Amino acid sequence: MAEQRLFFEDVKEGDTAPELSHQLTRTDLVMYAGASGDFNPMHHDEVKAKEAGLPSVFGHGMFTAGLLATAITGYVGVGTLKSYKVRFTKQTWPGETLTTKITVAAKRKDGDDHLLDLHCEVVNESGEAKIAGEATAALPTRA
Numbered sequence: 001m002a003e004q005r006l007f008f009e010d011v012k013e014g015d016t017a018p019e020l021s022h023q024l025t026r027t028d029l030v031m032y033a034g035a036s037g038d039f040n041p042m043h044h045d046e047v048k049a050k051e052a053g054l055p056s057v058f059g060h061g062m063f064t065a066g067l068l069a070t071a072i073t074g075y076v077g078v079g080t081l082k083s084y085k086v087r088f089t090k091q092t093w094p095g096e097t098l099t100t101k102i103t104v105a106a107k108r109k110d111g112d113d114h115l116l117d118l119h120c121e122v123v124n125e126s127g128e129a130k131i132a133g134e135a136t137a138a139l140p141t142r143a
Helices: 028-038 044-049 059-078
Strands: 021-023 081-088 097-110 113-123 129-138
Touching: 028 059, 044 129, 059 081, 059 097, 059 113, 081 113, 097 129
Parallel strands: none
Antiparallel strands: 021 097, 081 129, 097 113, 113 129
């Protein structure tokens, strides 16, 4: 099946992308540690996390950034992303449901590029932002 394409003419400021939700599990933390090589004990060792004054282990920030990047590219299309910047605002905890929020902040032309500036974040079920960021994508036109 062919990838659905988003065209510049079909988007307006204020549009929102489909949300992507994922409940963070301890298995996610272990799998991400293995894939990334980030074996900081705060992400997998309950005893060490509590000794450090934390209530539990917490998620890798880059796991959450990857969840957001997946939602962005699912919306604008693979190969269209020009920039992607995030700021980690709060820790993620096993059991939280993380949901992406992506809004078209601006449409603009830059030379031959037709650009979308996106405001992006990942929030938990209480609406607390865990990551906030921005992205820019160059979309194709129908012309």
